[in-house]
Amino acid sequence: MGDGGEGVLGKIRAATAAGVDWVQTREKDLSGRELLALVRDAVAGSGSTRVIVNDRLDLALAAGAAGVHLGRESLSAQEVVSWCRSGNAPRDFLTGVSCHSLEEAREAAVAGASYIFFGPVFDTPSKRGMGEPQGIARLGEICRSVAIPVVAIGGVSEENAGECIRAGAAGIAAIRMFQDARDGAAVKDVVERLRVESASR
Numbered sequence: 001m002g003d004g005g006e007g008v009l010g011k012i013r014a015a016t017a018a019g020v021d022w023v024q025t026r027e028k029d030l031s032g033r034e035l036l037a038l039v040r041d042a043v044a045g046s047g048s049t050r051v052i053v054n055d056r057l058d059l060a061l062a063a064g065a066a067g068v069h070l071g072r073e074s075l076s077a078q079e080v081v082s083w084c085r086s087g088n089a090p091r092d093f094l095t096g097v098s099c100h101s102l103e104e105a106r107e108a109a110v111a112g113a114s115y116i117f118f119g120p121v122f123d124t125p126s127k128r129g130m131g132e133p134q135g136i137a138r139l140g141e142i143c144r145s146v147a148i149p150v151v152a153i154g155g156v157s158e159e160n161a162g163e164c165i166r167a168g169a170a171g172i173a174a175i176r177m178f179q180d181a182r183d184g185a186a187v188k189d190v191v192e193r194l195r196v197e198s199a200s201r
Contacts, residue, residue: 012042015178016049018187021171024069026054039063052096060093067094067114081112098153100134102145109146117173118142120154121164124176136167143168158190165197 012023023046025039035056040063042051050066053059057080060068070077077097084093097108098117108116123133133155143150149170156164156174164172172194178187 009038009041011178012051013045015187016046018178018185019191020049020178020187022050022052022066024052024054024173026069028054032056032059035059036063039065050094052094061089066092067096069096069098069117071098077108077111077113085112096151099142102142105142105146105150109148113148115149115151115170116142116146117151117153118169119152121152122155122157122160124155136163139164139169140167161190161194162197165194165201168201170198 008025008027012025015023023042025035025042027035027038030038035053036059039051039053039059043064051063052067052069053063053065054069055071055074057068057075059065068080070080074080077095081095083089084095094114095112096115096117097104097111097113099105099108100119105116105118118134118139120133121135121139139150139152150168151171151173152161152164152167152169153173156172157177161172161174161177177190
């Protein structure tokens with residue numbers, strides 16, 4: 001595994017130690033061999049944290065990951081779910097889908113997706129190619145419209161993460177918030193506050 005993979009693994013281990021529920025690997029620059037090694041190492045040290053792999057269903061299964069996450073350029077959720085449920089994956093294997101509209105969210109739910117990512121909820125440089133921020137009101141509409149968990153993504157920070165939970169989101173996905181945290185204790189504090197927020201909803 002190259003230095004990039006080792007750096008990512010360190011961040012995954014830090015997030016796992018802080019008690020996050022899921023870690024999603026989305027390393028497009030790694031070779032298949034490097035990505036497989038990264039995911040295997042991440043799974044081996046994940047404890048109760050679930051490791052999800054972007055796009056690569058084959059690698060997710062080979063590495064013993066908890067699931068695969070599908071984007072716009074991925075295989076269709078219906079095809080993946082159908083194939084997995086035909087005895088090709090563990091029964092608790094997750095299939096997640098990125099959605100940017102109510103129609104896409106409903107299609108993912110009908111296809112049998114385990115959960116969806118919805119966003120961007122707030123403005124963020126990494127998601128500007130996905131259109132204008134959707135906002136909290138639209139997030140709430142999505143959460144009320146589908147029976148599967150909705151995870152808020154896009155510009156989520158310590159300051160606005162609670163709004164997402166109060167709107168009905170099952171959780172939040174963030175890169176910058178966790179990477180910019182002062183230390184592991186700061187990440188753990190965010191995770192615990194969001195769990196309390198969710199429990200009191």
